[in-house]
Amino acid sequence: MSGASSSELLKKAEPHLRRGEWEQAIALLQASLAIDSAQPDAWFNLAWAQRAVRSFDDALGSYQEAIDRGVSHPEEAYVNRAAILSDHLFNPQRAIAELEAASLANPSFVPALLNLGNLYEDLGVPDLARAAYGRALEVHPGNGRAHARIAMIDLAVGASAGVVDRLRKAIDQTTTLEDRAELLFALGTALDGAAAYDDAFQAFEAANWIARSIAPQRYDPIAQEALVDRLIAAYPADRPVAVAGSPVQAPIFICGMFRSGSTLLEQILGRHSAVHCGGELEALPALARSLRPYPEAAAALSAEQVVALRADYLKLAPATGILTDKRCDNFLHIGLIKTLFPESKIVHTRRNALDTFLSVYFLHFGEGVTYGNDLSEILHFYRQYLRLMAHWRKVFSNDIIDFDYDHLVAEPDKAIFDLIGELGLPWEDGCLVAGSEANVVRTASAWQVRAPVHRRSSGRWQRYRHRLEGVVAALAEMQEDVASRSTIS
Known part of the structure; x- marks a missing residue:
């Protein structure tokens, strides 16, 4: 790598990133940043590779460098930091702060709000989880996951009245197969809870048929x-x-x-x-x-x-x-x-x-x-x-x-x-x-x-x-x- 420019090192790192050759990518990205540290995208890619090799503290730092140096979509860096904090470092409160920062950076970034709702579910706080999913629906009214998770929370806390009708209405309005599958699974659960077992099984069959048809990988x-x-x-x-x-x-x-x-x-x-x-x-x-x-x-x-x-x-x-x-x-x-x-x-x-x-x-x-x-x-x-x-x-x-x-x-x-x-x-x-x-x-x-x-x-x-x-x-x-x-x- 001696004598190579920062841009040349970045170019060499790209195929290693695509192939998942993380150690080689990390070495090249670090060398590039040692020459020119004012590269937010390079910091983001370095964080991605560091997370892949389970260097979680290093990845947190690199994502923060990307944010501090003006990466074009800081909300994505915040969400990735939140995932590390919640899934690997067991710090849900810091993860919540990162997700709120992501939402502040881009109020229309639905993944941050969905992750926030999921984290509050993990913590057993139904009101805050429901509120986060509600914020997601304000941005994207047809979001199937948000509708489905609100329904599941309502079923869990004993507020099942109207859930089946709301889910059926959401299914009629959905525009993607992913959303339709998510909602059908939730509908099946609601119908099962209502002892409508034939209707429940039909909903689950439809949900699984869709999920199977769009799965990127089938069981071998x-x-x-x-x-x-x-x-x-x-x-x-x-x-x-x-x-x-x-x-x-x-x-x-x-x-x-x-x-x-x-x-x-x-x-x-x-x-x-x-x-x-x-x-x-x-x-x-x-x-x-x-x-x-x-x-x-x-x-x-x-x-x-x-x-x-x-x-x-x-x-x-x-x-x-x-x-x-x-x-x-x-x-x-x-x-x-x-x-x-x-x-x-x-x-x-x-x-x-x-x-x-x-x-x-x-x-x-x-x-x-x-x-x-x-x-x-x-x-x-x-x-x-x-x-x-x-x-x-x-x-x-x-x-x-x-x-x-x-x-x-x-x-x-x-x-x-x-x-x-x-x-x-x-x-x-x-x-x-x-x-x-x-x-x-x-x-x-x-x-x-x-x-x-x-x-x-x-x-x-x-x-x-x-x-x-x-x-x-x-x-x-x-x-x-x-x-x-x-x-x-």
């Missing part, structure tokens, strides 16, 4: 089977397991199928004075993406690499207490978890399979869950999940604790008492006291988990039995096949 069953095959091969049952020591207690990892009770479980654990709720952390999936080829590279980590990666993960941990990580699809990474944290406990959440399928199908995941818009694809994913969990039990049986959602709602006191004991935590009576959970809930279940434990969602699939005949038959056949294979092995 062959690739999923291949991934599970490789995970099983990379971590054979006779693989020796190291025992690591650390002054910082290993996190509690909560995983399983999405919609299997993980959020409720984490909030219950958060009542314990020794537990700090981390929520759906993306640290492990990010680490898995960085280890290529995965999982083979992860299974072959050196002792020095394990120490370094473990220390990097533990930067997320509180100064005292035990961190929970409830990223559900971390069940794919149990081998990696036990490599970094051999002493860790894995709490595997389970729930009636048909209730799980229906709950996944009834929720708008967006791009994060590629199989969620088709019941046959949910069924296929579930089979691969069962296959992998059966393998992990052979390898790490002593450290995997099954926790059943249906047992929890039937006998909450016993289920909670038993789990606290299995985790080796001292019993605290506060673990049974609803309302003492952590404040921030970053998940689609944010409103449900704040309500007292109830049994309404247990056996929910029965209301839709006539719509699920094919799925019921296929599940029974699958479970029989899985059971016979387990007996043979």
Whole structure:
């Protein structure tokens, strides 16, 4: 890079940014800025790359430099700073300030207002969340997400009167498929709450059809089977397991199928004075993406690499207490978890399979869950999940604790008492006291988990039995096949 001009270095950085070659892009952008620091766009791109490699403090500083030096759309920098603060640095109040700054810089910037509403939902403040979404509708009256989230808040706080009619009116006025899908998912939820089950299922079917048709990526069953095959091969049952020591207690990892009770479980654990709720952390999936080829590279980590990666993960941990990580699809990474944290406990959440399928199908995941818009694809994913969990039990049986959602709602006191004991935590009576959970809930279940434990969602699939005949038959056949294979092995 010796002798190159600032503009030449920027030009060299561009293809690295497009290809996601972050380290090379960072080096070139920093070199360019060392020559000429008055380049707001270069600061913005540097922040983007720094965020991608999880250098969050550096990214915050670079976004601020972009703002201070007059970047053309400061509202975008503010929103990105807010995302880092809320999702990675667990500072929702600072994130709120950044989103308000974004709205001040550009009052018509709807993403800032939607994110603000979402953050207030995470914090459990329905009035402020509703107000933020209302501000978004003042700018964009047809915004489907704002209409849908206001409806979901109203349903959560018991103000359901008129919600169905408002949603149907909004659907008639929507202009994009994304908005229509969002509103149909909300309409299905409202109709389900009103016990109009046939109409609800029709709304969910339409929502999923649209979401599936516009998804940028479809579920690949062959690739999923291949991934599970490789995970099983990379971590054979006779693989020796190291025992690591650390002054910082290993996190509690909560995983399983999405919609299997993980959020409720984490909030219950958060009542314990020794537990700090981390929520759906993306640290492990990010680490898995960085280890290529995965999982083979992860299974072959050196002792020095394990120490370094473990220390990097533990930067997320509180100064005292035990961190929970409830990223559900971390069940794919149990081998990696036990490599970094051999002493860790894995709490595997389970729930009636048909209730799980229906709950996944009834929720708008967006791009994060590629199989969620088709019941046959949910069924296929579930089979691969069962296959992998059966393998992990052979390898790490002593450290995997099954926790059943249906047992929890039937006998909450016993289920909670038993789990606290299995985790080796001292019993605290506060673990049974609803309302003492952590404040921030970053998940689609944010409103449900704040309500007292109830049994309404247990056996929910029965209301839709006539719509699920094919799925019921296929599940029974699958479970029989899985059971016979387990007996043979």
